Amino acid sequence: MSNGGTAERGLLLRNVAIRLDGDELVTLDAAIGPGEVLTVMGPSGVGKSTLVAFVGGFLGRDFRASGNIILNGRDVTALPPEERSIGLLFQDALLLPHLSVAGNLLVGLDPAVKGRAVRRRAAEAALAEVGLEGFADRDPATLSGGQAARVALMRTLLARPQALVLDEPFSRLDVARRAQVRNLVFAECRKYGLPVLLVTHDPADAEAAGGRILELR
Amino acid sequence: MGAPLRRRPVGAALLRLFPLAALIVLVAPVAAGIAGIVLPAFGYLPVLGSTEFSLAPFRALAAMPGLGRSVLLSLGTGLATTAAAFAVVILFVAGWRGTRVFAALERLVSPLLSVPHAAAAIGLALLIAPSGVVFRLLALAAGWERPPDLLIVQDRDGLAMTLGLVLKEIPFLLLMTLAALPQTRAAETDRLMRTLGYGRIAAFFYGVLPALYRQIRLATLAVLAFSTAVVDVALILGPTTPAPLAVRILEWQRAPDLDMHFVAAAGALLQLGVTLSALLAWLAAERLGAFLCRRFARSGRRARRDAWLRRLSALLMSLSAGTVLAGLGVLAVWSVAGVWRFPDVFPDGLTLMTWMRLAANLVDPLLNSVSIALAASLVAIALALGSLEFEARSGRTASGRALQALYVPLLVPQVSFLFGLQILFSFLGVDGTFAAVVTGHLVFVFPYVLLSLAEPWWSWDPRYGHAMRALGKTADSVFWRVRLPMLARPVLTAAALGFAISVGLYLPTLLIGGGRRPTVTTETVALASGGDLRLVGATALVQALLPFLGFALAAFVPAVLFRNRRRLRVAA
Numbered sequence: 001m002s003n004g005g006t007a008e009r010g011l012l013l014r015n016v017a018i019r020l021d022g023d024e025l026v027t028l029d030a031a032i033g034p035g036e037v038l039t040v041m042g043p044s045g046v047g048k049s050t051l052v053a054f055v056g057g058f059l060g061r062d063f064r065a066s067g068n069i070i071l072n073g074r075d076v077t078a079l080p081p082e083e084r085s086i087g088l089l090f091q092d093a094l095l096l097p098h099l100s101v102a103g104n105l106l107v108g109l110d111p112a113v114k115g116r117a118v119r120r121r122a123a124e125a126a127l128a129e130v131g132l133e134g135f136a137d138r139d140p141a142t143l144s145g146g147q148a149a150r151v152a153l154m155r156t157l158l159a160r161p162q163a164l165v166l167d168e169p170f171s172r173l174d175v176a177r178r179a180q181v182r183n184l185v186f187a188e189c190r191k192y193g194l195p196v197l198l199v200t201h202d203p204a205d206a207e208a209a210g211g212r213i214l215e216l217r
Numbered sequence: 218m219g220a221p222l223r224r225r226p227v228g229a230a231l232l233r234l235f236p237l238a239a240l241i242v243l244v245a246p247v248a249a250g251i252a253g254i255v256l257p258a259f260g261y262l263p264v265l266g267s268t269e270f271s272l273a274p275f276r277a278l279a280a281m282p283g284l285g286r287s288v289l290l291s292l293g294t295g296l297a298t299t300a301a302a303f304a305v306v307i308l309f310v311a312g313w314r315g316t317r318v319f320a321a322l323e324r325l326v327s328p329l330l331s332v333p334h335a336a337a338a339i340g341l342a343l344l345i346a347p348s349g350v351v352f353r354l355l356a357l358a359a360g361w362e363r364p365p366d367l368l369i370v371q372d373r374d375g376l377a378m379t380l381g382l383v384l385k386e387i388p389f390l391l392l393m394t395l396a397a398l399p400q401t402r403a404a405e406t407d408r409l410m411r412t413l414g415y416g417r418i419a420a421f422f423y424g425v426l427p428a429l430y431r432q433i434r435l436a437t438l439a440v441l442a443f444s445t446a447v448v449d450v451a452l453i454l455g456p457t458t459p460a461p462l463a464v465r466i467l468e469w470q471r472a473p474d475l476d477m478h479f480v481a482a483a484g485a486l487l488q489l490g491v492t493l494s495a496l497l498a499w500l501a502a503e504r505l506g507a508f509l510c511r512r513f514a515r516s517g518r519r520a521r522r523d524a525w526l527r528r529l530s531a532l533l534m535s536l537s538a539g540t541v542l543a544g545l546g547v548l549a550v551w552s553v554a555g556v557w558r559f560p561d562v563f564p565d566g567l568t569l570m571t572w573m574r575l576a577a578n579l580v581d582p583l584l585n586s587v588s589i590a591l592a593a594s595l596v597a598i599a600l601a602l603g604s605l606e607f608e609a610r611s612g613r614t615a616s617g618r619a620l621q622a623l624y625v626p627l628l629v630p631q632v633s634f635l636f637g638l639q640i641l642f643s644f645l646g647v648d649g650t651f652a653a654v655v656t657g658h659l660v661f662v663f664p665y666v667l668l669s670l671a672e673p674w675w676s677w678d679p680r681y682g683h684a685m686r687a688l689g690k691t692a693d694s695v696f697w698r699v700r701l702p703m704l705a706r707p708v709l710t711a712a713a714l715g716f717a718i719s720v721g722l723y724l725p726t727l728l729i730g731g732g733r734r735p736t737v738t739t740e741t742v743a744l745a746s747g748g749d750l751r752l753v754g755a756t757a758l759v760q761a762l763l764p765f766l767g768f769a770l771a772a773f774v775p776a777v778l779f780r781n782r783r784r785l786r787v788a789a
Contacts, residue, residue, distance in 0.1 A: 058408055061317070081411040082420070082521055088412040094405055096429035096514075098507075103515055107423060108413050111517040119517070159413045 008073035009034050011086075011195035016067035018050055018059070025063075026051050026167055028215060032163075032195035037186065039198045042216035048199045051216075052167045055197060056088050057081035087161030087194075089169040089185070093148035095140035101127070101151055102136035108155035120123040126154040130184060136173040146177035153185055157192065164189055166198045170205060182208050224378055232610065235603025236619075239663065242600065243622050245630050251489070253637025257482035257712065264644060274479035278487065281480065283459035288491055294375045294382065295445030295495050300502075303388035303437055309534040310394055311421030312527035314407070323395065325538050329388040331768060332541055333721030335741045336761035338381040338453040339753055340544020341372045342745075343551060345377065348559055350547055356560040364559055366412040371456055378455040382447065386440045387537050391435065396672070397432035401406070401425060419520035422510055432502075439627035441499055445492045446630030449723035449738070453745045462488050464634040465674055470636055470728075471559035473591045482640075485633040492630045545761055551754030560662045571751040579737070579759065586720055586763060587735040589651070593658040594715030597666040598708060604667070606696055623664040631661075631724050639728045649731040657725035662715040669714050703785070706775045713771035717764030737763065 009031040018026045025047035032038045036119060042048055053059045055069055057080055069077045069084075076084045095104050105123040113119055120136075127135050130150040149169065156164070169185065170178045186209060189196045198209050206213045260271040278284065311320040344350050347364040355361070370377050399495065403425045410420030444462040455461055460468070466488060469481035552559075555566035626634075635657065642648035682695045683701070690698070701708065723738050730739075737760045744753045779785040 056408065056412055058411075080417075081408070082414050082416055082519065084412075085414070090405065090409065090410070092405070094402070094409045096406070096424060096427075099511065099514065103511065106515040106517060107410075109517050111519060113517070116515075119515070156413070161412075167676065 004107075009038070010072070011197065012068070013055070013197075014068045014070060014208055015063070016051075016054065018047065018054055018063055018065045020050075020063050022042050026054075028214070029067075030212075030214065032197060033195040035190045037189070037196040037198055037211035039200060039206040039213045040216060041200060041203070041206055041213060043201060046216040048201075048216060049167070052088070052165055052199055055165050056086060057084055078112065085160075085162040087156040087159060087164045089152060089156055089166045091168045091172055093140075093143075093152040095143070095144075095148055095155075097141060097149060099140070100136065101132075101138045101140055101143070104140060104151060105155050105158055108158040110158065110160045117167040122158070126158055127151075129188075131156055135160060145173050146181050149173060149177075149181050150184065153181075153188060157188060161194065163195045164197070166196060166200075168200050168202075171200070171202065178204075179208070182200075186210070223717045232603060232607045234340075235600060235607050236767065238737070239600050239604045239667070240619075240622060242659055246656065247626055247634045249641050250634025251629070253640040254482045254485040254633060255637075257479055257640065258486045260479060262478065262482075262640070264640075265478065267479075274483035277476075277480045278483040281465070284462075287459045287462045287465050288487070290375050290456065290459075291445050291463065291488070291491050292495055292498075294379045294451075294455075294461060295441055295492075296498060297379045298382040298386060298444040299441040299499065301383045302390050302440060305383075305387055305530065305533045305537065306390040306394055306529035307421075308418065310391070310398075310528065311418045311426070312523065312530050314398075314403070314421070316340035318531055322391075322534055322538060324650075325542075326392050327393065327768070328390050328765070329538055329541055330392055331764040332385070332545065332761050333464045333717075333722060333738060333764065334381075334385050334626035334722070335449045335453060335738055335745070336548065336757040337385050337541050337544060338450045338744055339741065339757040340761075341377070341381045341384065341540060342454060343547045343750065343754065344540065344544055345380075346370045350543075350562070353560055354539070355561050357562060358387045361560060370454055373456050373457050373458065378451055378461075381454045382444045383452050384537050384541050387534070388445065388541075390436065390440060393433045393436040394429065397487070400432055401428040403429065414519045414521070416519060416521040416523040418523040418702065419513075419518070423514040428512065434503075435621065435624045435628075438496055438499065439624060441495055442492050442628045442630060443596045446632050448489055448632060449742050452742055457470075462491060463630065466632050468638065477573075481636065485630075485636045488630050489633045492633075501771065545758070548754045548758040548761065551750050552758050554751055554754075571734050571755045573754060575755050579740070579756065582735045582737045582740045583736050583759070586738065589654055589658055589726070589734070590716045590719035590763075590767075592651075592655045593662045593719045594666065596655065596659055597663040597715045598670075600663060601667040601670050601711070602701075602708070605671065606700075609674075609679075610692055623667060628682055635724055635728045639731070642729060643731075647678050648729060649733040650663050653733070654726060654730045654734050658719045658722055661722060661725065662718050665718055666711045667732060668688065668713040669711040670707060673704060677704060706771075707776065709771035709774060710768075713764075713767040716767040720760065720763045720767075734756050 010031060012031045015026050016025060016026065028037055028040075028051065040048060040051060050059070054063075054065050056078065057076075059065055067077075068075055071085065076086070096107065097099070098107040099107065102120065102123045105126055106119055109119055109122055113122055124133075124136055127133060130153065132147060135143075135147070136150075140151070143151065166185070170182050173181055179185060182205065186196075196209075196211075198205060200206060234762070258274050260267055260273055296505075305334065309319075309322075324604060342349070346352070346369055347367050352364055356364070390497050406424040408430075410424040411417070415423065440709050447461075448463050448467055451461050451464045455464065459465065462484065466481050466484040469477045469484060474482075550564065553567045553569065554564035555568045557564035639648055641652050647653045677700060681699055685695045685699055720736075721738060723742055726734060726736050726739050730736075737756065741753070741756045741760045744756050747753070775785070
């Protein structure tokens, strides 16, 4: 997924405004180019999760939203989450407890990759990419927080999204791991040229992301 | 200065007895009931002067005409009912969770659940019989003069019976699913799966169902055990040539020829085997389902084009709810119908004749129904509260295994152990007494009362209790003055649920009551085999309305008690 260089590529949040009972919660107008990170910051309760829900496609019925989400020239505002090609990384790794580590990655892997052996190799390669060789058959419950976060990242990337939303993905990790996982996530996103919307309350996240920072109030 | 003597609460020793009593209520009747059929099944029944063991009862059972078909009917209708109800509920929850459609149907669950099986079955019969409402509408369109000559109700293959069971098991499984969903990480997992590109239904099946199924598994197995051995629905909608096994056991047991008692006991043991086989078949299907689910998940197929399946599930769900409600409507119309000739969709005139005819005959059954149900639900509430309070004070919460004991009476076919229990009770000379019938009801009422009460009980904030203890109140006074009043609403709801279940029970009333305690339910089922549709309609309507009345009271009392207490109102 290389940078096409055209003006259309990237994630465009055009004149976004979300209201609840007439109160304006979030307004945003921004363009995120391929490989770029836009960090949205603010204390809890300022509508960060509302913004994530809007971009992901989960906004509750009580909310009223206007504006458009345009991904690589395609307006995805009205599409259900599964049609948007926007990957999400959550606070928790949310590895499915009934599948092995490899099973979790295969759930993510694009179905266009066919054949059992081919898919399995792709999952193992993804594990190797984040330094987890040999973890394929492990029970996800036996993974440390940092390991689970890395598996969750690769699961999201294997689905070949065209943009990524990070919803406080490092806040549950202990301080020692946080920097390591954070750097890995941003490196992978740059590598795949994904536009990234990072929502966080941690200034260190914003600093590490290195992109523009937008404060919600 | 000596430390003040802490007085041991008077109730402490007594309280210890509650969990024990609860366990006895759940397990003892089942164990005793099974012992009560095993002995006569092998020819031992001193009451009838038979003290030698033999295999003669089984030989006589095997010689019963159509036995094989009866067994197959029980297996087939049971498995088909469970599979259909499970599929409709899971597909609907998968496809519509979090939507307006879902919220609308969610509100119908409790009213639908409170409709007794017999009333729902009769309502269905009056809808789909050749002379029923559906064919009247068709006749109107097609210009028929006479009902078609079809065997729809009581068809040979038990399809009508299966349909009737499915209609009643859907709200039950839906309620259990709704209760279990918050314990899984359903909402988050669903979001995750959909951002990975999965359609709603696939997201649910791969992500949520594996964790959810563990929570609703016992309830699903209870549905299966119940429907392989159901009697009242089978009497109303089931085939007669031959009937499913459970119905035939009842016939043998009630035959004037006392030798048939041995055949009935052997049959009850066979029923146990039939239900067990059905459970084993389901467990095998579970494994296959889990395997396929994992396999499809690993293939990564997104299955986004599920709109047709979602619509189908919503259609089936609304149809099933609509059918039960329409059935109740037809019961009401029949109960006041004057002349009602075939193709007419509505009777010529309305009359209260039926109700006047019924009034005198219904007083005793009504009193019996209400007194038995009140007694059973009160005892169940007392047992449940005592057990929960014991757990709270001893700091122990019921382990998973203890909670599984709740399902013992629900997983053993009713007809098997109730028949044994009846033999035991008649041996003790207490069969037919009020206490015996209430005991028989309690076995089925208590599990649901405890299941319904446990969740609100444990979500009560214990700091209220700590605050009162710090003020010097005893544990007893915290229970009576704080916890119980604050939980008045769920306690009354659980009592209403117990009342509703007891009102709808057919077999325990019939077998343990020995015909001496006719209730609205036994009358309804008895009338269903006669031809007087007006009388059947009116009686079944009374049967359906009784549980509603219980729930209405349960909502009304706290509303009055706490009319000036905003925080104790139900959230709108």
